[in-house]
Amino acid sequence: MDPLALAFTAALAAGADVPPLPAGAAQDAAKAAVLEILRGTEVPPPYIEALFADPRCALDQRVADRFNNPPPNQGEALPWDEYRRRVVSEERIAAGVKFLSEHGPEASAAGAAFSVDRGILAAIAGVETFYGRNTGTYPVFNVYYTIANLVPRRSSWGAKELAALIRIHYNDASDPFEVRGSWAGAFGFVQFIPSSLLAYGVDFNGDGRRSLTDWPDALGSAANYLRRNGYPAGATDFSHTSPVYWSVYAYNHSDNYARAVLALREAIVARTSVRRPSAR
Numbered sequence: 001m002d003p004l005a006l007a008f009t010a011a012l013a014a015g016a017d018v019p020p021l022p023a024g025a026a027q028d029a030a031k032a033a034v035l036e037i038l039r040g041t042e043v044p045p046p047y048i049e050a051l052f053a054d055p056r057c058a059l060d061q062r063v064a065d066r067f068n069n070p071p072p073n074q075g076e077a078l079p080w081d082e083y084r085r086r087v088v089s090e091e092r093i094a095a096g097v098k099f100l101s102e103h104g105p106e107a108s109a110a111g112a113a114f115s116v117d118r119g120i121l122a123a124i125a126g127v128e129t130f131y132g133r134n135t136g137t138y139p140v141f142n143v144y145y146t147i148a149n150l151v152p153r154r155s156s157w158g159a160k161e162l163a164a165l166i167r168i169h170y171n172d173a174s175d176p177f178e179v180r181g182s183w184a185g186a187f188g189f190v191q192f193i194p195s196s197l198l199a200y201g202v203d204f205n206g207d208g209r210r211s212l213t214d215w216p217d218a219l220g221s222a223a224n225y226l227r228r229n230g231y232p233a234g235a236t237d238f239s240h241t242s243p244v245y246w247s248v249y250a251y252n253h254s255d256n257y258a259r260a261v262l263a264l265r266e267a268i269v270a271r272t273s274v275r276r277p278s279a280r
């Protein structure tokens with residue numbers, strides 16, 4: 001066990017809260033890796049140093065536990081019919097119709113800009129976070145900080161994602177510690193990871209920031225992601241194994257997930273078409 005993990009374990013055994021690493025600690029592998037990844041980029045080292053010295057920078061025991069003892073992948077292990085019954089529920093379909101009644105113009109604008117069906121954008125938000133209701137409570141900075149320091153098999157990935165998070169917030173002049181998400185590090189209404197936001201994120205409301213807790217940015221970023229991952233412009237084929245299916249599969253490598261998004265879209269669109277035939 002490395003010194004950092006030992007100190008971490010000792011702190012836990014003592015019943016202490018998980019401590020922040022001391023500022024400038026030599027064993028802070030996350031900081032060292034991020035400084036290396038961002039070397040030569042527009043992000044100045046003192047900006048990076050200040051983040052790791054911030055009192056909010058801390059290890060999160062829950063994240064280390066989840067990654068080092070992952071739960072079985074319930075979603076992909078379930079038969080499709082059972083997964084569909086749970087995810088494409090009447091409640092989620094009805095909420096999707098309501099979502100489009102409230103955010104239809106934003107979904108339509110994002111869809112039109114990227115030639116993507118607005119129903120599939122609503123369905124992604126519906127499956128990912130129940131239309132923005134469940135976006136996660138974990139401080140995302142610390143999720144990746146913990147992965148990079150305490151989850152050996154994912155440490156390189158954690159450092160890469162932490163560097164992407166820092167780069168986004170440096171460029172957008174926003175605070176990376178304010179981002180909340182899942183224990184696995186996905187955040188916002190459509191649950192991107194930082195590297196996806198860096199690559200595909202769009203500032204669709206023009207406030208200078210890529211914020212996935214603003215619907216225009218979230219829907220625009222999801223639409224851009226789909227298009228850049230094989231979604232054909234103006235596609236009308238939403239069948240299982242269509243190019244649209246594969247673009248959704250790229251979003252989350254799960255057959256059940258991609259099928260659920262397509263099925264939820266179909267159910268939402270069927271109802272909104274009956275109610276508002278001119279709105280599609």
Ligand SMILES: [Ca+2]
Pocket residue numbers: 202203204205206207208209210211214217
């Ligand atoms: Ca924005």
